[in-house]
Amino acid sequence: MDILDDIAVTLDADGMMERLHMGGKSPSFKVLFDELIGEVLPVAKPKVLFKVSYLDGRTEDSVTVEGVEFHSRILRKNLEKAERVFPYIVTAGRELETIPVEKGDVMREYCLDAVKECILEEALLHLEAHMQARFQPGTMAHMNPGSLKDWPVSQQPVLFSLFGDVEGLIGVKLTESNVMDPIKSVSGIHFPTEVDFKSCKLCTRHPCVKRRAAYDPDMALHYKWG
Ligand code: SF4
Incomplete structure (x- = not known):
């Protein structure tokens, strides 16, 4: 099991506005993004938790990884030929929850959400680059519990069980409804594939x-x- 927490975060107001299709909008947005980025960069600490795992078994609609059984017909099909997979949990980091937003300041809340989303994406890209450099798995795809009904969010604790104390390791926990807290977190399984x-x-x-x-x-x- 590996933790990656030395992830360089680069943000700039123009890039953020382009990403949100806000180019040409009021200069006050740029001021707001500059302000937010100035607050976020000193505290941002995105983290990646991942491991290299091997399949133990398959049924018609499930796969077993390190003794943990995942029920999903589509995941099962995707792992038809796979032996080695990369379960992961990535978070933009609990540290970002300390950035204040006054109640009712909808614009700041919206822009801060976009900044957090950007940081999460950078952490996901960091994981992909790390896996390719270290393990050369070739073309990869991924699935996330909850993205399709076939692999529902109720499978989230099963995925977490592969890692043990996830909250202690990277500060991510599951709510009663199996949503990740902090919300700007993603979990899933990367797998080698010939299919896009x-x-x-x-x-x-x-x-x-x-x-x-x-x-x-x-x-x-x-x-x-x-
Ligand atoms: S809910 Fe949206 S992001 Fe999720 S699988 Fe469907 S289209 Fe893709």
Whole structure:
């Protein structure tokens, strides 16, 4: 099991505004982003917890990793040929919860949320680069509990059980409804694949601001999904 917590965070107001399609908007947004970035950078401490794990077994609709059984027909199909997988939990960090937002300051709250999201994305990219450099797994895809009904969020504690004391290790805990706290955290399993798999391709939710790929009816057919 590895923890990566030396993750360089780079943020700039112009990049943030471009990301949010706010280019050309009022200069007061740039002032707000500059202010927020100035507050966030000194405290930001994103963290990655991951491990290299091997499959123990498969049934028709489950896979077992290090003795822990995951129930998901799609995960099972994705791991048809895999032996080695990379379970992970990534967080933008509890430290960001200390940045104050006055009640009712909707704009600051919105922009701070975007900044936290950016930090989380940087941590996820850091993990991917680290795995490629250290383990050379080739093309990878990932699945996250809760992104599809097939692998519901109720499987989150099962994934956490692979790591032990996640809160003690990186400050992330699960709420009663199995949502991660801090909310700007992501968990899942990276796996080697020859398929350009993305859960979004099997997901019909619309609209979704986080969509990373269009719904793909051929892929849905391939996975016998939907
Ligand atoms: S479209 Fe949205 S809800 Fe569906 S899997 Fe992608 S990110 Fe998740």
